Amino acid sequence: MPTWGEDWGGLWGATTDAQVLLPDTIWFGDDPTGTPANLAVDESQVATNMTAAATWIYEAAPASRFNVLTRWTMDALVDMNNTDTGRIWTQGGTGRWRISVAAGVISATLQIGAALVTVATLTLPGVSGSDERFLISWAAEPNPATTGASDALRTELRAWNITDGTYDQTVTTHGARDTETGAAVWGAGSTAGASPFTGVIYACRFGTAFHHSQTVRESFLSNVAPPALLGESRREVIVPPKSTGLGDDGQLAGPLFLRAALDTRQRDLWLAGPLVNEQYWDLVDHDGDRSVSNLTWCIEDPDDANRYLYVAYLYRRPVPPSVNKVAARVFFQQYETIPGSPDDFTITLHSMSQPGPLYRPPTSPATYERHVASSGIMNEEHGSGATAGEWVDIGPCNVARDLQGYTYLCLGFESRNQAANQRWRIKALTINPVFSTVSAGAFT
């Protein structure tokens, strides 16, 4: 079971209405004490309150807004333990659409072709005899690999244990649900309170779009800080699809074209993936004096005699035309054969227009263009264990292209004392494409 590394303790303090109320949200109620009278207030754009009962809330039939058939995400923030039972969500008089719980297991059930089908079950991660706080999410969407009516939809049923920081999910496929406009209930199986949920619901949301786990987590649990990107970023600008009618005769064309223009400006990097994305498993022990990592595989950097490039980390890769820099992430492991103080050591990323200074292919320009970016000085004693090591980021580095639009990428190493007892291994290497309009103001 994976353990989530971030602090989930900031719940509610970190969450804003904007994070929770998405364009597809047609129901959202919350209350920090779980009091039904407050939970029944609809904070979504629909703003149609439910009716509060003893420990549950409901919308009497016809609850047509919840009659979505192919895409939905419903989320509930609850306190419960492994003895709690009942229905967290129900629609329809016989519970034809429901999330129920018993013995620490949640079940997602649909009415499909006049039959009740439990499409997914999930044991709550870390559930125990004591109350813990869980975020439960059921999202469904059309199954792109469908082979017929029986697997027309795919469901993701997820649960975060906010108390102990664990998470689990299950993914299944199933048929489409039957139309249902019966009463909708949070916290019980009917408007009269059959099968009441014995835990406490603090928040519940219903959306008409499929949301992946990250959207749900970001809505309720997290407050991720803005990342420090190495270059520009891109994201689709939504252009309303034809089915909206906004592009039909009689509509203003300007807003649509405005959004399309903004969207197209995002497409120049749309196809740019990693140039190199490798994990290594038969690891070479590089050493300071290059007696282990064969001298014939190494070449001195023309600009720095103490630095050498290693041919087994040499790549020739096509560079997307819209990319002007590259940046590396390297997972390395440094240690000494005689335990002591590890030597100062750097890793460099090289982009070249030909494969080093000794051979110039016909596809290379007449001038040997090369750029290099270096890591900081590292002197870590990771030990020689199989899982030891750490990530280091290198770059961005300018790109040198050959005549075919390829670049030669390589790692270089420099060990201060070039001693035989110094060891390092490269375990993973990713070289990412970057488009940066920022100049460092110097040759790199």
Next chain:
Amino acid sequence: MAKYFKQSIKTDTTVPRPAYEPFEARQPARKTPLVSLFRAQDRCVTMGRRVLLTQSLRGCAAWLVPDTDPVAGSQTHPLNTTVRTVARGKLELTPGHMLRLSVLCGLSGQTQRVGGAAFVEDGAGGTLRVTITWTDSLGATESTTHDVDLPASGLEFAASIDGSEGGQWKALRVVELSGIFPENLGTNVARNRWTLGTTVEVAIANIGGCRVVDACVSEEPLAIAYEADDTSARWVSHMLGNAEPGGTPPSITHPYQRLSESVADGDPRGGTWHVQDVANNQALRLGPTLITWGYYDEDDAGITTTEVAGITTTSSTFVGVPNTSITTWSNTQQGWDISAAGYARPYQHNHPSAVGNDGVIPVRFRVYYTCGATTTGVARIQSAADSWVDVALSAGTTGWATAYGYLRCGQGPGDPATTMAFLRRASGANNVTLHYLSLYRSGNFAVAA
């Protein structure tokens, strides 16, 4: 009668950033910015240089083919007829793109052949073979094989180098093969067939004394063609410029829904409807490749091995691929990085309010695996503690399995998205083996299994 719109997309190197200000409120309607927008929509598909499959040294320190004299009577060098598959991948092509091969290699070594009852020396040389099964949008397939001969060593015993420091760098050579097609693309019918949606299953094999530093099968833009009545869900390019994206456009005199309202053989271009379709199809169908991995290991592979071994387990709990000592995801452990996928974040799953400082993409996760006769397994790709995609592995199978799902990717390079693969046995008593995996951005639409 079929009516085609086609463009050569070989030479474009930019996606113009169309001005949006002319479409803002209180601006007069003008033709020029509209045509610029349509032309810009032509160019997204000209940017594909995606890496599909590679064979690399991956940090090794010795060649498979030794520098020594073949030992008469025993096999010490590869046969020049044995096809040793070293990499496999399966994924969808960007419409309008075909394939090219780049091989950065050392000088090929000595081979052997069976002479009578013994192995005898058979000269220096190596061939790199790319085999491809192309599947079109209707499920029909074509198979092609492409061989490139690699330069041979002229040194004694066809050694890789003369033994000097940096010797491997002197011996480097580059070999290329461009224009890898499934069939003759000289007709509109053929170009249209491979524009509408193509899945390729690619394999790289070494024959003889190959010494490959980095072989890379990647996309190259060629030509894109749509027929007027192709379903609107397929168009990922506006196709406004005739013959090429910068070509002569049709006359646009006022905002249209589409240029021609004809039901059959009309002209869907030039209006609001097509702008909507193309923008949404680009977001759905286009995106980068992220990981192509295989277990090939140059200095430990056998000279008679015809298929890569892979990571094998009988564990009922997950073990890492390729580092089996890792059993759970952690962003402080080794892995791949898929942060570049942040360049292709669809709005639907990256609403700025909910995911304003993060990113997620839809993916296809394909694995090439082997399960024992009564044994099933699960392979997982994971990029956050609460973001993974599982694919089920069937009993008694060697082949590909595919799953669709979503992964956290961050917002771009600088926002790391450490990604790990895991493997476990789900039932039975035999081994589960993962040989290769492919991961790429792919929206919610049907692809070849």
